[in-house]
Structure formats: structure tokens, C-alpha cells
Amino acid sequence: KQEVTQIPAALSVPEGENLVLNCSFTDSAIYNLQWFRQDPGKGLTSLLLIQSSQREQTSGRLNASLDKSSGRSTLYIAASQPGDSATYLCAVMRETSGSRLTFGEGTQLTVNP
Amino acid sequence: GAGVSQTPSNKVTEKGKYVELRCDPISGHTALYWYRQSLGQGPEFLIYFQGTGAADDSGLPNDRFFAVRPEGSVSTLKIQRTERGDSAVYLCASSLTGISGNTIYFGEGSWLTVV
Helix, strand or coil, X not given: CCCEEEECCEEEEECCCCEEEEEEECCCCEEEEEEEEEXXXXXXXXXXXXXXXXXXXXXXXEEEEEEXXXXXXXXXXXXXXXXXXXXXXXXXXXCCCCCCEEECCCEEEEEEC | CCCCEEECCEEEECCCCCEEXXXXXXXXXXXXXXXXXXXXXXXXXXXXXXXXXXXXXXXXCCCCEEEECCXXXXXXXXXXXXXXXXXXXXXXXXXXXXXXCCCCEECCCEEEEEC
């Protein structure tokens, strides 16, 4: 059974800091890994999708890496801003589970002005 | 509409009652998913539709939960004899196809409270 773990569960940083969120998964047989953002009371917004054959993806100040063999992914946020405050979720799609996503419990990020 | 639309946005119901939650996916998206998210947890998969058929319903917790998508667009999640443990946000998502790599778009969820 695939398990996804995110560390830390919560993080509070001052504005301008660079930060790293971590995601680990137990079954390396994945199709892809996605990072989502969830604002309070809202749905999920896809930030980055990394295919299993890729090592990283970048979008603006966000960079996500994937080490499939070790079951790890990181989301790097550069020059954090108060508007980045949200919960960040990683999710994996397994090779044997069709289109089902397995999510971690998320990292709640607060960026203080 | 431009995004995935879910109704109602909030529902309070009494224990034992029947509830229906509706999802209107992005036009043209053949794949539709239901997830359930409890407070402080990540979403958990419930069911996946490809067109009108349920391609994977292995996440439905028990036989009180049922979902349909009769015309391959709108889907309804049905919960019978609701229990307090059913209280959660029910998220619907859609993608163009069910193929790996397609971006999955989520709605804002239906917040269900069973009292």
C-alpha cells in the first residue's frame, strides 16, 4: 500500500526566506508526483507535475524535484511572500492504481510579513 | 463554467438522513474523481469515472456510499443513513482524460456536517 508522508506538518517563516518542503513515498512504482496548494476553505490548485522519468519541474519561484528510487520529492519556494501562505500537498499516482492519487497530509505554511 | 463546480458548498444534516452532493466537471473532461478530506488530513480517493462508468470504486468506504454519472458529465455522490463520521469535505475533480500526465482540476468542495 502506498503511503505518502510530508515533513514538516507546519512551518512558519519570515517573508523573503527560501524554504523547502519534503515529501516521501513508500512505493517507488509511480507514474507521476504532483504538488498542490490548498487555501483555507478552498479546493486544490495544481502547482507542479513531475513525470516519473523527470527529475524536476520549475514554475516561477517554485521548483520541485523527484528522486523516484529513494521515494522522495522536495518543493523549493524561493523568496517567500505572505501570499504563499497555504497548505501544500503532495500526491503520487501509482503505476498500478489507474488515475488514483494518494495524498500526504500536507504542510501548513505561514509566511509572516 | 470555467472550472469544476460543486453544490451545495455547505450541507448540515441530521444523523441517519440521506444526502446528495453534485459535481459539474469542466466541459469535455471525460475523467471525474471524488475524494474525501477530513480536517487536517490529505484527500482520500473514493471513486473514479471514465465517461459514464465507474472505472475504480475501491475507495468507497462502505455500501452507504454510491456515485453515478449517467450521461458522462455531471456526477452525484449519494450517502445513505449518514453518520457523524461522514463529516468531511467532499472534493470533486476532473481531467481531460484519465491518462497519466493530464492536469487534474479540483472543485472547491462540498462541506458536509452530520449532527
